[in-house]
Amino acid sequence: MTINKELTKGSTALLILSVLSEQEMYGYQMIGEINRRSDNVFKMKEGTLYPILHAMVNDGLLESYDAKSETGRDRKYYRITAAGSLQLKARREEWQVFTGAVNRVIGEEM
C-alpha cells in the first residue's frame, strides 16, 4: 500500500532519532533501515534525509564523523547526542499523544 506522503510529515525526525538511538549509522544505511523496517511503507529518499541530518547536527541533536568502509569508501556516520536523546523522548511522547488523539476522534479506542 502506498500511503499519502503528507501523513509522514512531522514523523521523520522521530524515525531518524529512533534508529540512531540503537546504533550509529551513515545516511544511506538509515534509508535502507527505515524503509526495510517499515516493510517499504516508507520510501525515504536521499533528498529528504540528508538535509534533515545536517539540520540535526546544526541543532546539536546529532554528531557526525567520517569513516572508511572495508572497501575503502568514505562514509559519514552519525551518532545521537544527549540532547538528541532528550528530543527522542519528547518526540516519542508526542507521537503517543498524537495517535491517541486521532484514534479518539475516529473512534478507534486503543
Place this chain on the structure above:
Amino acid sequence: MTINKELTKGSTALLILSVLSEQEMYGYQMIGEINRRSDNVFKMKEGTLYPILHAMVNDGLLESYDAKSETGRDRKYYRITAAGSLQLKARREEWQVFTGAVNRVIGEEM
C-alpha cells in the same frame, strides 16, 4: 501537551470524514467536536477547516445544505456521500498502515 503541527498533516481529512460519518454537522460544530474529542490535542481553526470542506464538496465527498438554527441563525450543514464513505474506509486503512509502520521503525510493536 501541544504537539508539532506538522504531525497533523494528512490526517485532517480522516478526522472530518470520521465525525461526519456519525452525524451531519455544520463547520463550527465540527471544530468543537474534533477539538473536544481529542482533549484539545487538536486546536483546529476555521482557516483550516472551511477550505477543506469546500474542496471535499468539490470532490464529491461531501454535500452541503443550509439550515436555520433554533435561534434563526444560518448554518451550513455537511453530510458525507457514498464516495466520501469509500474515502473514509481507505483513509482509515491508510492510517493503520502508517501508524503500524512508524511503530515498527521506532520499536513499539503494538
Place this chain on the structure above:
DNA sequence: TTGTTATACCTCGTTTATCTATGCATAGTA
C-alpha cells in the same frame, strides 16, 4: 443603548516539511 463576547462563515498570503530532479564520485559487475 452601547459595548463585548460567542457564534458562524469566509479568504488570502505565509510557512515549512518533504519530494523531485539533478549532480558528482567511486565500487562492483556483466
Place this chain on the structure above:
DNA sequence: TACTATGCATAGATAAACGAGGTATAACAA
C-alpha cells in the same frame, strides 16, 4: 567498457495547514 549500486549533496517545486484578517448576527451585561 558500460551499467548498476553505493554514497553524499543541493536547489526548486509542491501542498497542507496556519495566521491574520474580514463580515455578520445573537446574547448579554453595563
